[in-house]
Amino acid sequence: MSTTTAPWTIETAGAALRAGEVTSVQLVTEAQAAADQLDEQMGTWLARFNETALARAAEADAELAAGNDRGPLHGIPLGIKDIIATDEGPTTAQSLILPPEWGEQGDGPVITRLREAGAVIMGKTTTMEFAIGRPDFSKPFPIPRNPWNLDRWTGGSSSGTGNGVASGQILGGLGTDTGGSVRLPAAYNGISGHKPTFGLVPKSGCVPLGMTYDHIGPMARSAWDCAAMLNVMAGADSTDRTTVERPATDYLAALDLDLSGLTVGVVANASIGQASHEATIAVFDEAVGALAGAGATVTQVEVPLYGELANGAFLALQAEAFAWHRDHLAARWSDYGRPTRLTIAHGALISAGDLVQIERVRQVARRKVVETMDAAGVDVLLSPTTGYAATPFTGADPKALFTKALHTPAWNSTGSPALSVPMGFDPDHLPLGLQIIGRPFADDTVLAVGHQYQQLTDWHVHRAPHHG
Amino acid sequence: MADSEQTDAEQSVDVLLAAAGLDVPVEERQRLAQLYPALRKSADRFYTVDVGDEVPAAIYRAGEVGA
Numbered sequence: 001m002s003t004t005t006a007p008w009t010i011e012t013a014g015a016a017l018r019a020g021e022v023t024s025v026q027l028v029t030e031a032q033a034a035a036d037q038l039d040e041q042m043g044t045w046l047a048r049f050n051e052t053a054l055a056r057a058a059e060a061d062a063e064l065a066a067g068n069d070r071g072p073l074h075g076i077p078l079g080i081k082d083i084i085a086t087d088e089g090p091t092t093a094q095s096l097i098l099p100p101e102w103g104e105q106g107d108g109p110v111i112t113r114l115r116e117a118g119a120v121i122m123g124k125t126t127t128m129e130f131a132i133g134r135p136d137f138s139k140p141f142p143i144p145r146n147p148w149n150l151d152r153w154t155g156g157s158s159s160g161t162g163n164g165v166a167s168g169q170i171l172g173g174l175g176t177d178t179g180g181s182v183r184l185p186a187a188y189n190g191i192s193g194h195k196p197t198f199g200l201v202p203k204s205g206c207v208p209l210g211m212t213y214d215h216i217g218p219m220a221r222s223a224w225d226c227a228a229m230l231n232v233m234a235g236a237d238s239t240d241r242t243t244v245e246r247p248a249t250d251y252l253a254a255l256d257l258d259l260s261g262l263t264v265g266v267v268a269n270a271s272i273g274q275a276s277h278e279a280t281i282a283v284f285d286e287a288v289g290a291l292a293g294a295g296a297t298v299t300q301v302e303v304p305l306y307g308e309l310a311n312g313a314f315l316a317l318q319a320e321a322f323a324w325h326r327d328h329l330a331a332r333w334s335d336y337g338r339p340t341r342l343t344i345a346h347g348a349l350i351s352a353g354d355l356v357q358i359e360r361v362r363q364v365a366r367r368k369v370v371e372t373m374d375a376a377g378v379d380v381l382l383s384p385t386t387g388y389a390a391t392p393f394t395g396a397d398p399k400a401l402f403t404k405a406l407h408t409p410a411w412n413s414t415g416s417p418a419l420s421v422p423m424g425f426d427p428d429h430l431p432l433g434l435q436i437i438g439r440p441f442a443d444d445t446v447l448a449v450g451h452q453y454q455q456l457t458d459w460h461v462h463r464a465p466h467h468g
Numbered sequence: 469m470a471d472s473e474q475t476d477a478e479q480s481v482d483v484l485l486a487a488a489g490l491d492v493p494v495e496e497r498q499r500l501a502q503l504y505p506a507l508r509k510s511a512d513r514f515y516t517v518d519v520g521d522e523v524p525a526a527i528y529r530a531g532e533v534g535a
Contacts, residue, residue: 212525308517311510322488330489342496348488349481349504354511359524361517 006461010171010225014072017064024057024064024075027171028120031077034468035122035169041150042466043142044160044169046082046092048123053077056120063118072228072252074118079164079173081157082124083131083207084216086111093207094141095129096335097328108205109237110174110216117232122170125160131176131209132157132321133339135393143393146188147464148430152390155188157181161219162189168468172220172229178209179313180385180408182217183420187385187433190422192450192460193219194226195408197441198415199244201230202237208324210317212242213412222460223421223450227251230443246441254444255451260295262449264288265378267407267437268300271307275404276387280432283424284384287434290456291382291449301376305365309410312358312365314403315346317412319355322347366414370439380442380449383407385420385433407435417443421450422459431459477504 006012008027016022032050039045060075080086083093091103107115115121126144129136135143135153144159146152147167154163158175162185165172175182177195186193195217203214218229230251236243266288273281292298303309321344322329333341373381384407388400399405411418416437423434434453438446454460478501485492485500492500 305517308514312514315507315511326488326490330491333490333492338496342499345485345490345492345500346503346507348490349484349500349507350511354514356524357514357519358511360519360522361514363522363525364517364519 007168007221007463007467008171009221009461010072010076010228011222013076013171014074017075018069024060024120025054027075028053028057028077028122030468031122031169034167037468038167038169038466041145042147042163042167043126043144044164044167046094046124046126046141046160047090049088049121052088053120053122060118060120070116070118071232073114073232075120076118076172077120077122077170078114079122079125079161079170080111081127081161081173081175083127083176084108084111084174085205086121086124088121091124091207093130094127096139097332098207102207105205109202109239110233111205113232125164125173127159128157129337129340130207130321130325131178131181132343133337136337136339139337146390147466148190148390149428150466151392152430153188153393155185155390158185158193158219162186162191162193165189165191165219165221166464167466172218172225175217175219176206177215177217177412178213178317179412180406182215182219183385183408183418183433183435184406186219186420187431188390190431190459190462190464191219191221192223192226192419192421193217194230194419194443194447195411195417196230196234196443197417199242200441200443201233202240202243204237204239210320212320213313213317215412222454223419223447224252224255224454226419227255227447227451230447249444251444251447255448257445257448257452258295259291259452263297263299263378264291264449265299265301265373265376265381267306267381267383268302269306271404272383272407275399275402276384277426279426280384280387280389283426283432284434287423287453288382291453294452294456299376299378301372301378301381303381303410304368304372305361306410308361309365309413312362313409313413315350316355316358318343318347319350320347362413369414369416373439379438379445381437383435383437385435389426389428389430389432411437414440416440417446419446419450421453422462424459477501480504
């Protein structure tokens with residue numbers, strides 16, 4: 001999209017809009033041209049809303065010209081993961097199963113908020129079927145590919161939003177995260193992705209997977225961009241009873257953080273190192289070193305019940321997903337993709353007592369994690385987002401496919417805010433992610449650490465080989 | 469021993485899938501049965517954690533009927 005070396009970010013595009021150097025119509029037209037060029041090979045889109053997007057961009061330009069500035073998302077092209085309903089429709093969850101009428105409910109509160117902030121909705125992006133599983137070549141849906149290497153997966157399940165941002169087809173978008181589905185594609189595609197604190201952002205209008213593990217989160221180039229989106233997305237809504245009434249936080253204003261007053265805790269649990277490639281750990285150590293070099297105090301933290309938090313997320317989300325899918329599975333087993341139906345069917349094999357016990361452990365572990373952070377005096381925790389970079393569609397290192405190689409799901413169990421930002425590359429020049437985890441509702445601190453890291457590094461504005 | 473464990477897993481999986489109303493092809497039932505012992509082991513591990521009288525997170529608010 002950009003003719004300069006660095007791709008647009010929401011921040012730089014917004015500045016250019018206000019300086020009169022570009023219009024929203026130009027941003028949207030260039031993004032649509034990038035999609036025309038790349039979508040067939042990248043598998044980014046399930047539906048594109050070209051006409052309504054251009055009309056909205058023209059309105060945004062007219063509003064700006066009249067002095068009506070809606071803020072940082074004004075006139076900015078965004079993509080929406082296709083498990084979130086929008087007025088333009090349709091919503092498929094990348095499945096043959098979802099009843100068409102489900103998508104007819106129209107905008108949920110997060111979409112309404114983005115529109116009111118001036119964002120331009122470009123279309124619906126690819127996912128894994130019902131936001132779970134892996135690419136399924138047997139179904140009539142696009143296979144999302146990684147702009148750093150088309151033989152590699154984007155990660156999932158917010159695949160199209162991830163590769164769409166990384167390839168310049170959108171400047172940001174929405175993903176959802178039940179076990180890492182915002183952070184994993186953010187890491188694999190070399191962009192930033194934030195899983196907010198559970199209860200901060202309403203999930204209404206989103207097809208559920210694991211109801212108590214699901215989060216809608218922003219994905220974009222930078223932590224600044226994610227903070228701009230979260231400013232709009234956050235806040236309780238009566239349509240989602242899990243949201244929490246809290247005073248509003250200005251996440252952009254909070255980005256101005258002095259790292260020299262900060263203590264970061266490196267997650268020291270052995271399973272992180274055991275389930276990570278040595279190159280990932282080397283890059284991670286450099287990222288921690290960059291923060292330390294800027295004045296942050298670094299300490300090691302053993303997270304209590306870490307394995308239970310991670311395993312509990314996988315087990316319980318399967319049970320919660322099964323509760324939602326049981327009747328459809330019974331009636332239309334073969335219409336589900338094989339990876340999806342086998343994963344959700346695991347929920348039938350977990351007992352009611354198991355689920356209650358997992359939830360009891362979850363409560364204890366959540367409390368212990370905060371107590372441990374308090375005792376260690378740490379503001380945030382750090383780990384690699386994943387142990388390995390983007391996996392190939394065939395012939396992947398089996399260790400890279402283990403669920404233990406995802407260092408994300410524990411934080412779905414705790415509901416903690418967790419941000420993935422690019423931290424460098426593996427020996428195959430594939431991006432790697434740094435995960436920053438905070439206390440519940442300390443999303444401002446997490447985003448600020450990510451932003452400050454991105455003032456020290458430029459990994460987040462590297463241009464992928466396949467870029468519009 | 470391994471054969472009897474596999475048989476137990478297959479029987480358990482068959483019963484649980486049938487109770488859930490799922491008619492699963494044989495090959496996929498076998499796949500689920502292969503994975504079942506690991507799933508059981510993972511779930512059983514949660515009973516070894518001392519949780520005292522902790523209650524699950526699910527919240528019931530009498531009188532609240534939602535939006």
